[in-house]
Amino acid sequence: MLPARFEYHRPTTLEEALGLLGSLEEPKVLSGGQSLIPLLKLRFAAPSHLVDINRIPGMDGIAEEGGTLRLGALVRHNQVVSSDMVGARYPVLAAAAPQIADPIVRNLGTVAGSLAHADPAGDWGAVMLAVGATFVLRSARGEREVTADDFFRDIFTTVLEPNEILAEVRVPAPTGPVGGAYLKLERKVGDFGTVAAAVHVQMDDGKIGRAGIGLTAVGTRNLRAAEAESVLAGQEPGEELFADAGRRAAGIASPITDIRGSAEYKRHMVEVYVRRGLARAVEMARAA
Amino acid sequence: MKITVTVNGVERTGDVEPRLLLVHFIRETLGLTGTHIGCDTTSCGACTVLLDGMPVKSCTLLAVMADGRSVTTVEGLQRNGELDPIQVAFKEEHGLQCGFCTPGMMLVGKALIERNQAPTDEDVRWAISGNICRCTGYMNIVKAVQHAARMRAETPAEAPAQA
Numbered sequence: 001m002l003p004a005r006f007e008y009h010r011p012t013t014l015e016e017a018l019g020l021l022g023s024l025e026e027p028k029v030l031s032g033g034q035s036l037i038p039l040l041k042l043r044f045a046a047p048s049h050l051v052d053i054n055r056i057p058g059m060d061g062i063a064e065e066g067g068t069l070r071l072g073a074l075v076r077h078n079q080v081v082s083s084d085m086v087g088a089r090y091p092v093l094a095a096a097a098p099q100i101a102d103p104i105v106r107n108l109g110t111v112a113g114s115l116a117h118a119d120p121a122g123d124w125g126a127v128m129l130a131v132g133a134t135f136v137l138r139s140a141r142g143e144r145e146v147t148a149d150d151f152f153r154d155i156f157t158t159v160l161e162p163n164e165i166l167a168e169v170r171v172p173a174p175t176g177p178v179g180g181a182y183l184k185l186e187r188k189v190g191d192f193g194t195v196a197a198a199v200h201v202q203m204d205d206g207k208i209g210r211a212g213i214g215l216t217a218v219g220t221r222n223l224r225a226a227e228a229e230s231v232l233a234g235q236e237p238g239e240e241l242f243a244d245a246g247r248r249a250a251g252i253a254s255p256i257t258d259i260r261g262s263a264e265y266k267r268h269m270v271e272v273y274v275r276r277g278l279a280r281a282v283e284m285a286r287a288a
Numbered sequence: 289m290k291i292t293v294t295v296n297g298v299e300r301t302g303d304v305e306p307r308l309l310l311v312h313f314i315r316e317t318l319g320l321t322g323t324h325i326g327c328d329t330t331s332c333g334a335c336t337v338l339l340d341g342m343p344v345k346s347c348t349l350l351a352v353m354a355d356g357r358s359v360t361t362v363e364g365l366q367r368n369g370e371l372d373p374i375q376v377a378f379k380e381e382h383g384l385q386c387g388f389c390t391p392g393m394m395l396v397g398k399a400l401i402e403r404n405q406a407p408t409d410e411d412v413r414w415a416i417s418g419n420i421c422r423c424t425g426y427m428n429i430v431k432a433v434q435h436a437a438r439m440r441a442e443t444p445a446e447a448p449a450q451a
Contacts, residue, residue: 001328008289008306008352030353037348038330040307050306054353102418104336104343104396189417190331 003040010052014138014167017053021163022140024049029165031074034101034109035117053165062086069171077106077114090171091284092180092200092212096127099182102190112166115151118158118221121192125152125222126214127182128169130198136168143167152221177203179284181277184216185269187260193217194260195269197249199277201232203285208232213245213274218253218266225249228274237282239275246275291355295320296364304351311335313351314361322362322391326420333419336392337361343396345418362391365398373439374398374432383432385423392419397433405441407434 009024011017021027028047030036031054039045053059053073060074062083069090071080080086080097087094100106100114100123114124115135128135128148136145137160151158160166184196196216202209211232213225228248235241255266292301295318302317314323314337326334328347335346338360365372374394377383384390393416400407400415407415412430421429 002309003307005305005307008350010352030350033350033353034330034348037309037350041309041328041347052353102333103415104333104345104418105330105348107342108344108349 001041003037004043004046006040006047007049008052009049010055012055012057014053014056014059014165015140017051017056017165018138018140018163020049020051021165024051027051027162029053029113029116031113032076032109033113034105035114035119059167064089064173067173067175069173071111071169071171073110073112073165073167075111075169077101077109077111078103080111081106089174089178090131090180091178091281092127092130092182092198093171095180096123096182096184096198099123099184099186099196105190112169115169116158116160116166118152118156119192120155120219120221121217122222123182123184123193123196123198123216126196126198126216128171129214129222129224130180130200130212131171132212133169133171135166136170137161137164138167139164145170149224155220157221174202176209177285177288179203179281179286179288181280181284183273183277183280185273192260195255195266195273197270197273197277199274199281201278201281201285203282206236208235208237208282211245211278213249213277215249215253215270218255218270220254223252225252225274227252232278237278239279242275242278245278246271246273249274289352289355291352293351293354293356294358296360302351306350306352308351309347310337310349310351310354310359311346313354314346314359317351320361320363324388324391326388331420332389333392333396333416334389336395336419338395338399341399341402343399343418360395362394365394372398373443374401374436377432377436377439378429381428381432381435383425383429385421385425389419389421389423393421393429393433397429397436400433401437401440405437407437409434 026048030052059072185194198214200212215223228245250271253270324334326332330348
Protein backbone atom coordinates (compact mmCIF):
# COMPACT_ATOMS: atom_id res chain seq x y z
CA MET A 1 0.00 0.00 0.00
CA LEU A 2 1.19 3.47 -0.86
CA PRO A 3 0.34 6.58 1.15
CA ALA A 4 -1.05 9.63 -0.67
CA ARG A 5 1.54 12.24 -1.60
CA PHE A 6 2.80 14.59 1.07
CA GLU A 7 5.70 16.93 1.60
CA TYR A 8 8.27 15.71 4.07
CA HIS A 9 10.04 17.95 6.57
CA ARG A 10 12.78 16.87 8.94
CA PRO A 11 13.51 19.58 11.50
CA THR A 12 16.47 19.16 13.82
CA THR A 13 15.25 21.42 16.62
CA LEU A 14 11.92 21.66 18.40
CA GLU A 15 11.71 25.38 17.53
CA GLU A 16 12.10 24.57 13.85
CA ALA A 17 9.40 21.89 14.13
CA LEU A 18 7.00 24.25 15.88
CA GLY A 19 7.68 26.91 13.24
CA LEU A 20 6.79 24.43 10.50
CA LEU A 21 3.64 23.31 12.29
CA GLY A 22 2.58 26.93 12.71
CA SER A 23 3.05 27.87 9.06
CA LEU A 24 2.21 24.78 6.97
CA GLU A 25 -1.23 23.86 5.69
CA GLU A 26 -2.56 20.60 7.19
CA PRO A 27 0.63 19.37 8.83
CA LYS A 28 0.91 16.15 10.83
CA VAL A 29 3.66 15.21 13.27
CA LEU A 30 5.49 11.97 12.51
CA SER A 31 7.26 10.32 15.43
CA GLY A 32 7.46 6.51 15.67
CA GLY A 33 4.92 6.18 12.89
CA GLN A 34 3.54 2.89 14.13
CA SER A 35 -0.04 4.20 14.13
CA LEU A 36 0.29 7.05 11.63
CA ILE A 37 2.00 5.15 8.81
CA PRO A 38 -0.68 2.40 8.76
CA LEU A 39 -3.31 5.18 8.60
CA LEU A 40 -1.44 6.87 5.73
CA LYS A 41 -1.20 3.56 3.89
CA LEU A 42 -4.92 2.92 4.30
CA ARG A 43 -5.48 6.57 3.32
CA PHE A 44 -7.58 7.17 6.39
CA ALA A 45 -5.18 10.07 6.85
CA ALA A 46 -3.77 12.17 4.01
CA PRO A 47 -1.99 15.20 5.45
CA SER A 48 -0.32 17.62 3.02
CA HIS A 49 2.82 17.82 5.16
CA LEU A 50 4.59 15.43 7.48
CA VAL A 51 6.90 16.91 10.09
CA ASP A 52 9.28 14.15 11.15
CA ILE A 53 10.50 14.91 14.68
CA ASN A 54 12.69 11.80 15.03
CA ARG A 55 15.95 13.71 14.45
CA ILE A 56 15.34 16.27 17.18
CA PRO A 57 17.83 15.56 19.96
CA GLY A 58 16.97 15.65 23.65
CA MET A 59 13.37 14.52 23.42
CA ASP A 60 13.84 10.86 24.31
CA GLY A 61 14.53 11.21 28.02
CA ILE A 62 12.88 9.44 30.94
CA ALA A 63 13.68 11.28 34.17
CA GLU A 64 12.22 11.92 37.56
CA GLU A 65 12.77 15.37 38.96
CA GLY A 66 10.95 17.59 41.40
CA GLY A 67 8.29 15.02 42.20
CA THR A 68 7.44 14.42 38.56
CA LEU A 69 8.31 11.72 36.07
CA ARG A 70 8.96 13.30 32.69
CA LEU A 71 8.73 11.38 29.44
CA GLY A 72 9.93 13.22 26.35
CA ALA A 73 7.99 13.16 23.10
CA LEU A 74 10.32 10.57 21.54
CA VAL A 75 10.36 7.99 24.35
CA ARG A 76 9.73 4.61 22.68
CA HIS A 77 7.57 1.96 24.31
CA ASN A 78 10.59 -0.32 24.74
CA GLN A 79 12.47 2.38 26.65
CA VAL A 80 9.70 2.25 29.23
CA VAL A 81 9.89 -1.57 29.25
CA SER A 82 13.60 -1.47 30.03
CA SER A 83 13.65 1.45 32.49
CA ASP A 84 14.58 0.20 35.97
CA MET A 85 13.33 3.43 37.51
CA VAL A 86 9.89 3.05 35.93
CA GLY A 87 9.86 -0.60 36.99
CA ALA A 88 10.59 0.33 40.59
CA ARG A 89 8.37 3.39 41.01
CA TYR A 90 5.65 3.45 38.36
CA PRO A 91 4.08 -0.01 38.42
CA VAL A 92 1.12 0.70 36.10
CA LEU A 93 3.43 2.08 33.42
CA ALA A 94 5.75 -0.88 33.86
CA ALA A 95 2.84 -3.33 33.62
CA ALA A 96 1.35 -1.77 30.50
CA ALA A 97 4.49 -1.11 28.44
CA PRO A 98 5.34 -4.75 27.57
CA GLN A 99 1.73 -5.40 26.56
CA ILE A 100 1.65 -2.72 23.88
CA ALA A 101 1.57 -4.01 20.31
CA ASP A 102 4.53 -6.38 19.78
CA PRO A 103 8.27 -6.19 20.54
CA ILE A 104 9.19 -4.92 17.06
CA VAL A 105 6.56 -2.19 17.02
CA ARG A 106 7.65 -1.18 20.53
CA ASN A 107 11.14 -0.40 19.19
CA LEU A 108 9.75 2.54 17.21
CA GLY A 109 6.35 3.48 18.59
CA THR A 110 6.32 6.34 21.11
CA VAL A 111 4.29 6.95 24.26
CA ALA A 112 3.42 10.53 23.30
CA GLY A 113 2.56 9.54 19.74
CA SER A 114 0.20 6.88 20.97
CA LEU A 115 -1.50 9.38 23.27
CA ALA A 116 -1.81 11.98 20.51
CA HIS A 117 -3.26 9.31 18.21
CA ALA A 118 -6.00 8.74 20.82
CA ASP A 119 -7.24 5.38 19.68
CA PRO A 120 -9.79 4.36 22.34
CA ALA A 121 -8.20 0.89 22.17
CA GLY A 122 -4.79 2.44 22.90
CA ASP A 123 -3.20 1.42 26.18
CA TRP A 124 -1.35 4.54 27.33
CA GLY A 125 -4.47 6.67 27.58
CA ALA A 126 -5.98 4.43 30.26
CA VAL A 127 -2.66 4.31 32.11
CA MET A 128 -2.26 8.10 32.09
CA LEU A 129 -5.84 8.60 33.31
CA ALA A 130 -5.17 6.17 36.16
CA VAL A 131 -1.99 7.90 37.33
CA GLY A 132 -3.35 11.44 36.86
CA ALA A 133 -0.80 12.46 34.23
CA THR A 134 -0.61 15.82 32.54
CA PHE A 135 0.61 16.58 29.04
CA VAL A 136 2.68 19.55 27.92
CA LEU A 137 1.46 20.85 24.55
CA ARG A 138 3.84 23.21 22.80
CA SER A 139 3.39 25.50 19.83
CA ALA A 140 5.42 28.38 18.46
CA ARG A 141 3.26 30.65 20.60
CA GLY A 142 4.03 28.96 23.90
CA GLU A 143 3.00 25.98 25.94
CA ARG A 144 0.05 24.78 27.96
CA GLU A 145 -0.34 21.85 30.30
CA VAL A 146 -3.54 19.82 30.19
CA THR A 147 -4.63 16.89 32.32
CA ALA A 148 -5.18 13.49 30.75
CA ASP A 149 -8.84 13.96 31.75
CA ASP A 150 -9.14 17.07 29.61
CA PHE A 151 -6.95 15.82 26.77
CA PHE A 152 -9.07 13.03 25.29
CA ARG A 153 -12.23 14.17 23.52
CA ASP A 154 -13.53 11.48 21.22
CA ILE A 155 -12.36 8.66 18.94
CA PHE A 156 -8.97 9.77 17.50
CA THR A 157 -9.74 13.26 18.81
CA THR A 158 -7.91 15.28 21.45
CA VAL A 159 -7.52 18.95 22.36
CA LEU A 160 -4.15 18.98 20.56
CA GLU A 161 -4.17 21.71 17.88
CA PRO A 162 -2.56 21.07 14.46
CA ASN A 163 0.21 23.55 15.33
CA GLU A 164 1.03 21.81 18.63
CA ILE A 165 3.29 18.97 19.68
CA LEU A 166 2.69 16.78 22.71
CA ALA A 167 6.18 17.63 23.97
CA GLU A 168 6.22 15.93 27.35
CA VAL A 169 4.20 13.56 29.51
CA ARG A 170 4.29 14.30 33.25
CA VAL A 171 3.35 11.73 35.85
CA PRO A 172 3.17 12.62 39.56
CA ALA A 173 5.83 10.72 41.50
CA PRO A 174 4.56 8.43 44.24
CA THR A 175 4.54 9.91 47.73
CA GLY A 176 3.88 6.61 49.50
CA PRO A 177 3.76 2.88 48.77
CA VAL A 178 2.25 2.33 45.33
CA GLY A 179 1.00 -0.63 43.36
CA GLY A 180 -0.42 -0.97 39.91
CA ALA A 181 -1.67 -3.38 37.32
CA TYR A 182 -2.59 -3.35 33.66
CA LEU A 183 -4.84 -6.22 32.79
CA LYS A 184 -5.44 -6.66 29.08
CA LEU A 185 -7.55 -9.19 27.27
CA GLU A 186 -6.25 -9.73 23.76
CA ARG A 187 -6.78 -12.47 21.23
CA LYS A 188 -3.11 -12.54 20.31
CA VAL A 189 0.03 -10.47 20.74
CA GLY A 190 -0.19 -7.31 18.67
CA ASP A 191 -3.96 -7.28 18.37
CA PHE A 192 -5.92 -4.38 19.80
CA GLY A 193 -7.12 -5.16 23.30
CA THR A 194 -10.64 -6.56 23.59
CA VAL A 195 -10.80 -4.82 26.97
CA ALA A 196 -8.14 -3.55 29.36
CA ALA A 197 -8.04 -1.89 32.75
CA ALA A 198 -5.28 0.23 34.28
CA VAL A 199 -5.31 0.32 38.06
CA HIS A 200 -3.11 2.52 40.24
CA VAL A 201 -3.21 2.52 44.04
CA GLN A 202 -1.27 4.58 46.56
CA MET A 203 -1.59 3.43 50.16
CA ASP A 204 -1.81 5.77 53.11
CA ASP A 205 -1.36 4.28 56.57
CA GLY A 206 -2.73 0.86 55.59
CA LYS A 207 -5.73 2.31 53.79
CA ILE A 208 -6.19 3.22 50.16
CA GLY A 209 -5.01 6.80 49.81
CA ARG A 210 -5.65 7.40 46.15
CA ALA A 211 -6.89 4.98 43.53
CA GLY A 212 -6.85 5.63 39.79
CA ILE A 213 -8.69 3.52 37.22
CA GLY A 214 -8.53 3.91 33.44
CA LEU A 215 -10.30 1.76 30.87
CA THR A 216 -9.33 0.73 27.34
CA ALA A 217 -11.52 -0.15 24.34
CA VAL A 218 -14.89 0.31 26.04
CA GLY A 219 -15.94 3.70 24.72
CA THR A 220 -15.13 6.37 22.15
CA ARG A 221 -12.07 7.29 24.19
CA ASN A 222 -10.12 5.92 27.13
CA LEU A 223 -12.38 6.30 30.16
CA ARG A 224 -11.62 7.17 33.73
CA ALA A 225 -13.77 5.34 36.28
CA ALA A 226 -14.10 8.31 38.65
CA GLU A 227 -16.97 6.94 40.72
CA ALA A 228 -15.14 3.67 41.31
CA GLU A 229 -12.06 5.67 42.35
CA SER A 230 -14.01 7.73 44.85
CA VAL A 231 -15.54 4.74 46.65
CA LEU A 232 -12.02 3.37 47.16
CA ALA A 233 -10.38 6.51 48.58
CA GLY A 234 -9.76 6.36 52.31
CA GLN A 235 -11.09 2.83 52.63
CA GLU A 236 -9.72 -0.36 54.14
CA PRO A 237 -8.87 -2.62 51.17
CA GLY A 238 -10.96 -5.76 50.84
CA GLU A 239 -12.67 -8.04 48.34
CA GLU A 240 -16.13 -6.52 48.84
CA LEU A 241 -14.77 -3.06 48.18
CA PHE A 242 -12.89 -4.22 45.07
CA ALA A 243 -16.04 -5.92 43.76
CA ASP A 244 -18.06 -2.76 44.32
CA ALA A 245 -15.45 -0.67 42.47
CA GLY A 246 -15.44 -3.24 39.65
CA ARG A 247 -19.21 -2.96 39.24
CA ARG A 248 -19.07 0.83 39.22
CA ALA A 249 -16.30 0.82 36.62
CA ALA A 250 -18.31 -1.58 34.45
CA GLY A 251 -21.23 0.82 34.84
CA ILE A 252 -19.47 3.58 32.88
CA ALA A 253 -18.17 1.26 30.16
CA SER A 254 -20.01 1.51 26.85
CA PRO A 255 -18.39 -1.16 24.69
CA ILE A 256 -19.74 -2.23 21.33
CA THR A 257 -20.29 -5.75 20.07
CA ASP A 258 -17.69 -6.63 17.44
CA ILE A 259 -15.48 -9.50 16.30
CA ARG A 260 -13.59 -9.39 19.60
CA GLY A 261 -16.65 -9.99 21.77
CA SER A 262 -20.14 -8.92 22.73
CA ALA A 263 -20.78 -5.69 24.61
CA GLU A 264 -22.08 -7.73 27.54
CA TYR A 265 -18.91 -9.83 27.71
CA LYS A 266 -16.65 -6.79 27.51
CA ARG A 267 -18.57 -4.97 30.24
CA HIS A 268 -18.29 -8.03 32.44
CA MET A 269 -14.55 -8.23 31.81
CA VAL A 270 -14.16 -4.62 32.95
CA GLU A 271 -15.71 -5.63 36.26
CA VAL A 272 -13.43 -8.67 36.56
CA TYR A 273 -10.25 -6.81 35.57
CA VAL A 274 -10.84 -3.83 37.85
CA ARG A 275 -11.51 -6.18 40.78
CA ARG A 276 -8.42 -8.29 40.04
CA GLY A 277 -6.30 -5.25 39.25
CA LEU A 278 -7.14 -3.66 42.59
CA ALA A 279 -6.26 -6.84 44.47
CA ARG A 280 -2.95 -7.05 42.64
CA ALA A 281 -2.14 -3.36 43.07
CA VAL A 282 -2.90 -3.36 46.80
CA GLU A 283 -0.85 -6.50 47.33
CA MET A 284 2.05 -4.88 45.47
CA ALA A 285 1.76 -1.65 47.46
CA ARG A 286 1.73 -3.55 50.73
CA ALA A 287 4.87 -5.44 49.73
CA ALA A 288 6.58 -2.18 48.71
CA MET B 289 14.37 13.39 -1.98
CA LYS B 290 17.93 12.05 -2.07
CA ILE B 291 18.71 9.55 0.63
CA THR B 292 21.73 7.50 1.58
CA VAL B 293 21.24 4.32 3.55
CA THR B 294 24.00 1.91 4.51
CA VAL B 295 22.49 -1.43 3.52
CA ASN B 296 24.40 -4.53 4.57
CA GLY B 297 27.52 -2.47 5.00
CA VAL B 298 27.35 -0.73 1.62
CA GLU B 299 26.24 2.88 1.14
CA ARG B 300 23.26 2.96 -1.19
CA THR B 301 21.72 6.15 -2.49
CA GLY B 302 18.36 6.76 -4.07
CA ASP B 303 16.15 9.60 -5.13
CA VAL B 304 12.84 8.63 -3.61
CA GLU B 305 9.38 9.99 -3.05
CA PRO B 306 8.90 10.67 0.68
CA ARG B 307 5.89 8.33 0.67
CA LEU B 308 8.00 5.34 -0.41
CA LEU B 309 8.07 2.68 2.28
CA LEU B 310 11.41 1.28 3.35
CA VAL B 311 10.40 -2.21 2.25
CA HIS B 312 9.82 -0.99 -1.31
CA PHE B 313 13.13 0.86 -1.31
CA ILE B 314 14.84 -2.38 -0.29
CA ARG B 315 12.97 -4.68 -2.66
CA GLU B 316 12.36 -2.49 -5.71
CA THR B 317 14.96 0.26 -5.68
CA LEU B 318 17.80 -1.96 -4.46
CA GLY B 319 16.48 -5.30 -5.77
CA LEU B 320 16.99 -7.09 -2.45
CA THR B 321 13.97 -9.35 -2.48
CA GLY B 322 14.91 -11.40 0.55
CA THR B 323 12.84 -9.01 2.65
CA HIS B 324 9.28 -10.21 2.20
CA ILE B 325 5.97 -8.39 2.25
CA GLY B 326 3.37 -10.37 4.12
CA CYS B 327 0.41 -8.60 5.68
CA ASP B 328 1.47 -5.03 4.80
CA THR B 329 -0.38 -3.97 8.00
CA THR B 330 2.36 -4.15 10.70
CA SER B 331 1.15 -7.51 11.98
CA CYS B 332 3.16 -10.38 10.53
CA GLY B 333 6.83 -9.37 10.77
CA ALA B 334 7.83 -10.88 7.40
CA CYS B 335 9.30 -7.51 6.36
CA THR B 336 11.47 -7.17 9.48
CA VAL B 337 14.92 -5.67 8.95
CA LEU B 338 17.47 -4.34 11.42
CA LEU B 339 17.72 -0.55 11.66
CA ASP B 340 20.99 0.26 13.41
CA GLY B 341 20.81 -3.29 14.79
CA MET B 342 17.22 -3.00 16.04
CA PRO B 343 14.35 -4.98 14.51
CA VAL B 344 11.76 -2.83 12.75
CA LYS B 345 8.90 -3.60 10.37
CA SER B 346 10.01 -2.10 7.07
CA CYS B 347 6.42 -1.84 5.81
CA THR B 348 5.78 0.67 8.58
CA LEU B 349 8.71 2.98 8.04
CA LEU B 350 9.30 5.52 5.30
CA ALA B 351 12.53 5.08 3.35
CA VAL B 352 13.36 8.71 4.13
CA MET B 353 13.28 7.87 7.86
CA ALA B 354 16.21 5.50 7.28
CA ASP B 355 18.29 8.22 5.59
CA GLY B 356 21.79 8.26 7.09
CA ARG B 357 21.15 5.10 9.06
CA SER B 358 22.22 1.50 8.72
CA VAL B 359 19.96 -1.34 7.59
CA THR B 360 20.63 -5.08 7.68
CA THR B 361 18.52 -7.40 5.55
CA VAL B 362 18.66 -11.17 5.31
CA GLU B 363 21.13 -10.82 2.42
CA GLY B 364 23.54 -9.17 4.84
CA LEU B 365 23.73 -12.13 7.19
CA GLN B 366 26.23 -14.22 5.27
CA ARG B 367 29.78 -12.90 5.00
CA ASN B 368 32.25 -13.90 2.30
CA GLY B 369 30.18 -16.96 1.45
CA GLU B 370 30.01 -18.10 5.09
CA LEU B 371 26.56 -18.42 6.58
CA ASP B 372 25.85 -16.53 9.79
CA PRO B 373 25.36 -18.81 12.83
CA ILE B 374 21.66 -17.91 12.85
CA GLN B 375 21.37 -19.22 9.27
CA VAL B 376 23.30 -22.40 10.08
CA ALA B 377 21.10 -22.94 13.10
CA PHE B 378 17.84 -22.51 11.14
CA LYS B 379 19.15 -25.06 8.64
CA GLU B 380 20.33 -27.58 11.22
CA GLU B 381 17.25 -27.31 13.45
CA HIS B 382 14.77 -27.22 10.53
CA GLY B 383 13.73 -23.73 11.62
CA LEU B 384 11.95 -23.14 8.33
CA GLN B 385 9.31 -24.84 6.25
CA CYS B 386 7.94 -22.62 3.48
CA GLY B 387 10.54 -19.96 4.30
CA PHE B 388 8.32 -16.92 3.99
CA CYS B 389 8.68 -15.73 7.60
CA THR B 390 12.30 -16.88 7.83
CA PRO B 391 14.16 -13.63 7.01
CA GLY B 392 12.23 -11.80 9.72
CA MET B 393 12.58 -14.63 12.20
CA MET B 394 16.34 -14.87 11.66
CA LEU B 395 16.90 -11.12 12.01
CA VAL B 396 14.83 -10.97 15.20
CA GLY B 397 16.70 -14.03 16.50
CA LYS B 398 20.04 -12.46 15.65
CA ALA B 399 19.15 -9.21 17.45
CA LEU B 400 18.02 -11.21 20.47
CA ILE B 401 21.21 -13.23 20.85
CA GLU B 402 23.32 -10.09 20.50
CA ARG B 403 22.02 -8.99 23.89
CA ASN B 404 20.96 -12.30 25.46
CA GLN B 405 23.56 -15.00 25.00
CA ALA B 406 21.51 -17.84 26.50
CA PRO B 407 17.84 -17.13 25.82
CA THR B 408 15.24 -19.38 27.42
CA ASP B 409 12.27 -20.74 25.48
CA GLU B 410 10.22 -17.93 26.91
CA ASP B 411 12.78 -15.28 25.94
CA VAL B 412 12.71 -16.49 22.34
CA ARG B 413 8.93 -16.80 22.19
CA TRP B 414 8.64 -13.30 23.60
CA ALA B 415 11.15 -11.90 21.07
CA ILE B 416 9.41 -13.48 18.06
CA SER B 417 5.88 -12.61 19.22
CA GLY B 418 5.69 -9.93 16.52
CA ASN B 419 6.46 -12.47 13.78
CA ILE B 420 3.92 -14.92 12.43
CA CYS B 421 4.83 -18.34 11.00
CA ARG B 422 1.83 -19.58 9.04
CA CYS B 423 3.37 -23.06 8.84
CA THR B 424 3.18 -22.90 12.66
CA GLY B 425 6.76 -24.13 12.85
CA TYR B 426 7.47 -22.26 16.03
CA MET B 427 9.00 -25.16 17.99
CA ASN B 428 11.94 -25.48 15.64
CA ILE B 429 12.32 -21.73 15.27
CA VAL B 430 12.77 -21.47 19.03
CA LYS B 431 15.28 -24.34 18.97
CA ALA B 432 17.16 -22.75 16.08
CA VAL B 433 17.56 -19.40 17.84
CA GLN B 434 18.84 -21.16 20.95
CA HIS B 435 21.17 -23.28 18.83
CA ALA B 436 22.55 -20.12 17.22
CA ALA B 437 23.08 -18.57 20.64
CA ARG B 438 25.13 -21.60 21.69
CA MET B 439 27.18 -21.53 18.48
CA ARG B 440 27.79 -17.83 18.92
CA ALA B 441 28.92 -18.34 22.52
CA GLU B 442 31.35 -21.05 21.38
CA THR B 443 32.97 -18.80 18.77
CA PRO B 444 33.70 -15.55 20.55
CA ALA B 445 36.16 -14.51 17.86
CA GLU B 446 33.41 -14.25 15.27
CA ALA B 447 33.51 -10.97 13.37
CA PRO B 448 30.57 -8.69 14.10
CA ALA B 449 28.01 -8.94 11.30
CA GLN B 450 26.94 -5.35 11.69
CA ALA B 451 29.17 -3.24 9.48
